[in-house]
Amino acid sequence: MLNLKELPSIKALRTFIAVANNLSFSKAAKELSVTQGAVSKQVSALEQQLGQPLFERHLNGIKLTSIGQQYLPQIAEALEVLQNATASLRQMEQVEDILTVNVTPSFASLWLIPAIHRFTEQYPNIQVSLKTGDGALHDISGENDIVIRCLPLAKHYENATLLCRERLKLVASKALVKSAPIQCYADLGKHVFLPQVTRPQLWEQLKSQHYIEDNIEFYGVGFEHFYMSLEAVKHQQGLALLPDFMVRERMQQEQLVNPLHAEFESHYGYYVMVPNYKLNSRKVYLFTQWLKKAFDEK
Template identity: 70%
Template sequence: MLDMKELPSIRALRTFLVVANHLSFSKAARELSLTQGAVSKQIAQLEQQLGQPLFERHLNGIQLSSIGLRYLPQIAEALEALQNATASLRQLDQVEEIITVNVTPSFASLWLIPKINGFAKAFPHLQVQLKTGDGMVNDISTDNDIIIRCLPLAKHYENATLLCYESLRLVASANLLQLRPIRHIDDLANHVFLPQVTRPQLWEQFRTHHDIAFPMDFYGVGFEHFYLSLEAVRNQLGLALLPDFMVDDLIAEQLLFNPLNSAMTSHYGYYMIVPHYKRHARKVCVFTQWLADMMGNSQDHIS
């Protein structure tokens, strides 16, 4: 291991990055609020310390040397790591605990994020770190404290609690319905349906649920997540099936519409998965109780 005295200073490395970015000592000096001479001196001292030239000097300017090209990305990554570590420490200065919650992207963007400010105000010393994931959870021995997934209804999921059954709304934009109103089930024949690529069976279930005999016209682009389908609906690309607790507020505000008041229960549910050894941790109990209260207060979804 190198002696700390042999390592370049943070200031010298920062100067190297700025000069490499501009390929100009004068422009780097302006950004760093230094004289051009001071910048040139720092680079010269760094090169002397490394025993390698970082730049090639030419009459019409400078270029990174082959050594400089190799050194630059490693130093950029190292300084970024230092900045991240320092920023994280400062942000966590007033935080007593951290809880990591891993949720599906649509659950995060369409339900959790709009409501998470209430949790932050109620529990200011407990910071929630949100991560996203999808599909089955095969390994819960990770840094996640709570995992929320939409899974086929079953009783065999280990360490899982059913939060709610999935009930889907047929949704459309106001402009689309003005162009092609839907007053009867047969009016759906005039519309395009947005494919759900990970669960194409939902539209087949919808067809059976409403006893639809006419061919269904599907849009040429499929969408993996509900939040993508929602954006497609807003852009008047077609009709989508979206979970009620994610869109009912938008329907109430008439930002979206549910033609025919169509609702359909899928064969899926939203499960909260907590590793057994974390189940009784205070932070987990606080968040799971808040989650149950929020979902229960908004729509009687808790099973």
């Protein structure tokens, strides 16, 4: 059985780490807001308890012994584990339940994170844990309570509800269009287009639905996620196709524009998937209803 009396105190270990990081008793004392004598006393007591010297003391300074070098990373990691465990418990105070939501990176960064405060204000006792993932999931019965994915429109997804069909807009920065105006489809030839590496067919869909016959020039860098394309648009690197609900607020603020009002409905949709055994969960029900209402109002 572990004898806690044989373990060094947290205070002694924190002092050891401070001295080791600064290689100075005086600097460690300043960092810890204690006297240099208190620091020296803690380190000496720790060395005595361990039966090993942790520092070599010289006239021109100190340095870790080989034992001290071995001990430092293990103690630092152990204290970090304790700090994380304590912080997690404090965050969970007043929380009834934790809801784990796994979403695509762009859905998270461009829509959910700016909107999530409305859910937490309404349900303060539900703590939402956001994680990101992409692509179809063959098994959603893991640690996630809710999974949101952008998938080809279909009816065979298990325990999935269509949140919305994807509608893409042609998006540019206001400054870029001001420098090279787009008044007709022929003007698109003045610009470059940002490739969507995971769905390269999107630009062909735009050309087909808007009867664009001219070849278009692509930017030299392709982007995997919509949030990456948005950053490139903001830096005037080209035109992008982005989901309307992800850029609506920025367009209302006139940070972005939709040249020629060009948009189309892709063959994709955003699906909310819930494991079968969690369908009756209160936290899952409240979040999915909040999502549905948010998209019904947009």
